[in-house]
Amino acid sequence: MRRRLCATLLCAAALASAQAQTAIAIGGALKFDNDAVWKRIVDEAGGKGARFAVLATAAGNPARTAGLIVDALQRQGAVAEAVPVAPRLKGVDLQKNLHDPALIERVASARGVFFSGGAQEFIVDTLQPRGQPSEMLKAIWRVYRAGGVVAGTSAGAAIMSEQMFRDAPDQLQVLKGRLREGQEVDRGLGFVGPELFVDQHFLKRGRIGRMLPMMLAKGYRLGLGVDENSAAVIRGSEVEVIGARGALLVDLREASSDAGLGAFNLKGARLSYLDHGDRHDLKTGISTPSPQKLREPRIDPAAPDFQPYYSNEPFYMDMLGDSTIVSAMAQLIDSPHAELRGLAADVRQRPGNERPELGFEFRLYKGAGTLGWSSSASGAEETTLLNVRLDVTPVLFAQPLYRPLRPATP
Secondary structure, eight states, X not given: OHHHHHHHHHHHHXXXXXXXXXXXXXXXXXXXXXXXXXXXXXXXXXXXXXXXXXXXXXXXXXXXXXXXXXXXXXXXXXXXXXXXXXXXXXXXXXXXXXXXXXXXXXXXXXXXXXXXXXXXXXXXXXXXXXXXXXXXXXXHHHHHHTTOEEEEETHHHHTTSSEEESSOOOHHHHHTTOOOBTTXXXXXXXXXXXXXXXXXXXXXXXXXXXXHHHHHHHTOSEEEEEOTTEEEEEETTEEEEEESSEEEEEEOTTOBOOGGGSSOXXXXXXXXXXXXXXXXXXXXXXXXXXXXXXXXXXXXTTSTTOOOSOOOOOEESOTTSTTHHHHHHHHHHTSSOSXXXXXXXXXXXXXXXXXXXXXXXXXXXXXXXXXXXXXXXXXXXXXXXXXXXXXXXXXXXXXXXXXXXXXXXX
């Protein structure tokens, strides 16, 4: 009896493990030689022979994009098939394919679904018109709920959250309050659940400036900004970062905002940068650096024997620049300074630039649990930065901000 009970429990545990849902959010610009990401996608679906349905629904050239993705997956041992459901796919009846029972069943029987990059509004408008799931989307959810993999790059990562950016390329205007339903923001497909917000091309394009107001407006407490050529593997409550760069974890659980200021502001946000091999548990809030980084000395600014690497105290003129937020975090942790500051602004008088006099001060500072690790054992510098605090304060700039220097009058 005991043996039979143990066997039953083991079977139940194995079944639960096999049915764990896995979402893989790729930050965009994924290179086809990035085996760490492509292989992981296939491995999560069961490895060699795993069947994938590839949807280039968001792409400008769906046939070419789908073909490249199919080839990349098949090089890792998958059996991949392009699903001809894309608004820009020439010579195809979109609505007929979208509702084709045979095509829907082929998607439902796959072990993985891959969404390409492009325009994420094409994905939601096609698969979830007027907010209602199509039969094709229901088939994708069947794959996911049965323990399959749903992966997506760029636009395919944007749709992972229940809310997403539809079209918001100017993050500074989002900081200034431009968050209109159906224009800058829309409903996503929600594979990562209601608690986590995901954004893509994150560090390269300085998208911290648009994530923070979106999270505040929609009530998100946790956000994950995945950078280019990198991915976040989200399985249950565990997040693992893989690929060439990393992801920024934004935690607003202890943050506050003052509505009386009349512009976006935030106090007490926590930022953590997770690099290749790092993990984070969304339930416990615990981040674990990769094993190779743990073999290196920990950078602890609160330690009595702390010897900072940096001595200068930079001021950042563009906090929304390429990877500037992470560079500033790294500089702060390994310096003697308690805080570093920078600005985000566009003071040009031009069409579409609302309130050019309005800008934002970013104040990064240390707190309990502010730590860092660094390793170059893999041949590339990999860094983990945990629990850096952030305040964002609206500020006003003079108009004009500057003027040419004139020769002194004799």
